[in-house]
C-alpha cells in the first residue's frame with residue numbers, strides 16, 4: 001500500500017469513527033430510552049426504612065404513647081421467580097388458595113386510576129412496587145418465616161412499629177392510626193401502601209412531626225435482578241430519623257381519675273392550667289381503651305363496634321358537643337354589665353318570680369350575692385340593661401345595637417368560634433347576634449323581651465365544654481387566656497407561637513374581683529349553690545348550672561377554678577341527664593378533681609363514693 005492509499009484509509013477510518021460516535025450520541029439522546037428506564041429502575045430500588053413514630057409524655061414525664069416493634073412480610077411481584085405456591089403457603093401457614101386470593105386482594109385493593117380526559121382506566125397496582133403481603137407479625141411469627149425467605153425471591157421482611165398505650169386513658173386526646181388509602185399515597189410521597197397515618201386526636205394534628213423522616217437506601221441490582229449492592233457505596237443513602245417526642249400538659253393520672261369519676265355517665269370534664277393554657281385533662285365519657293384501635297387486626301373488629309355504640313365513645317364530647325351553658329353564663333353577663341357601666345358591684349334587683357322562675361332565697365342586694373344565689377330575675381334585669389341601653393328611641397333599633405355589642409364581648413371570651421387548639425373535631429358553638437335573630441323574627445321585629453333567655457344561658461346560646469373551661473380560666477386570670485392546647489414542647493422546642501399569645505377579653509381586669517368573690521360565696525358560704533365542691537384547705541371559686549333538656553333529665557354543669565389567688569387549675573364539668581342539678585353532681589366532681597390535682601389525695605371519701613356509684617346511662 002502506498003502512502004496516499006494509507007492516508008485515504010486513515011481519513012476514512014477517522015470519519016467513520018466520528019460518524020458512528022455522533023450517531024451513538026444521537027441515539028442515546030433521542031432514540032434510546034433504556035437510559036431513562038435504567039434511572040427509573042434504580043429509583044424503584046429505593047428501599048425505605050420507616051422510623052418509629054415520636055413518643056408522647058405527660059406533664060410529669062410519664063410515657064403515655066410508645067411503640068412496639070412488629071414485622072411486615074413485603075412482596076415485589078416483579079422480583080418473584082417461579083414461586084412454589086405450595087411451599088410458600090406451608091411456610092406462612094396458609095392454604096394455596098389463600099395465597100392466590102391474597103395476590104388478587106392486593107392488586108384489587110389498590111383500585112384503578114381513571115383519566116378524566118380519555119376516560120381510560122389503569123390499575124394503580126404496579127409490579128415493581130413493594131406491598132405488604134402479611135402485616136403486623138410478631139417477632140415469634142416472623143422468626144419462623146424469615147430464615148426461609150431466600151428460597152422465595154421477591155419476598156422480604158420489613159421492620160415496622162405499632163403504637164402501644166401504657167395507660168388505657170385519654171383515647172379521645174391521643175387518637176389512633178390506621179393504614180393510608182390510595183388517595184393519601186398519591187397526595188403525599190411520604191406514604192407507601194401499608195404505611196400508617198394519624199386518624200384522630202394528636203396523632204392526626206401532629207402527623208408531620210410524629211412520623212419522622214424516612215431512611216432511604218439505594219440498591220443496585222444486576223441484570224439478573226438478584227445481586228444487590230449499595231448504590232455508590234451508600235453515598236446518597238439517608239438514615240431514618242424518629243419523630244421528636246411530644247411533651248403534653250396533660251396530667252395522665254388526673255385524666256385517669258376523671259374518667260373513673262364519669263364511669264356510667266355521659267359527659268365531660270375539661271381542666272386547664274390558667275397561666276399557660278395547657279389542658280390538664282380532657283375527659284369524654286364514655287370513652288374507650290386506646291389499645292383497642294392498634295393495628296389493622298384490632299381496628300377491623302373493634303372500630304365497627306365502637307361506631308355502633310349508642311353512647312358514642314368515639315365522639316370527643318368536650319370539643320364537639322354543644323350545650324347551652326345554663327347559669328354558668330351569668331358570670332359573663334355580670335362582667336359585661338360592669339364594663340358597660342349599667343350595673344355596679346352594689347346593684348341589687350328583686351327576685352321577682354313573675355318575670356321568670358327562681359328558687360327560694362332572699363333578694364340579692366349586690367352582685368356577689370346574685371352569683372351566690374344564681375338568681376334568674378336578677379340576670380334578666382342585668383342583661384336587659386346591657387341590651388337596651390336607650391341609644392336609639394326605637395326599642396327594636398336599640399336592641400339591635402345592644403345585642404351586637406353583647407355578641408362582640410362574647411367573642412372576646414373565645415365564644416361563638418372554634419378555639420384553635422391542637423386537636424381536630426372542634427365546634428364553634430353559637431353566640432346569637434342581630435343578624436341571627438333577624439333571620440328568625442325579621443329585621444327590627446325583636447327586642448330584649450323576645451330573646452331574654454340569653455340572660456341565663458338558655459335558648460340559642462351554645463358552648464362546648466372546652467369553651468366553658470376556658471371561661472373559668474379567663475376569670476382565674478382576671479381577664480385573659482392563652483388558647484387551650486395539649487402540647488408543651490415538640491422535641492426541644494417550646495409550644496407553638498400561637499400557644500404563647502395572650503388574648504384579652506373586652507372586660508378590664510378591675511371588674512373581676514366582684515365576680516371571683518361571688519364564685520367564692522357559691523362554694524364556701526351558707527346558701528351557696530355549689531357547696532359540694534368545698535375543700536378544707538383550698539378556696540374553690542365556682543358557679544353551678546342546670547341545663548334544661550327537652551329530651552330527658554336536666555344536665556348538670558359546674559365551672560370553677562382554685563385556689564382563689566394564683567389559681568393552678570380551671571375546670572368545667574358537664575354531666576348529661578344527671579337528676580339534681582349542677583350543685584348536686586357536677587360541683588362535687590369538680591371539687592374531687594381539684595383536690596386530686598392540687599394535693600394528690602382525696603379526703604372527701606364519702607363524696608367520691610357517691611359520684612363513683614351514680615349511673616346516668618340509660619340501658
Ligand SMILES: [Zn+2]
Pocket residue numbers: 351352358359361373374375376377378
Ligand atoms: Zn332569684
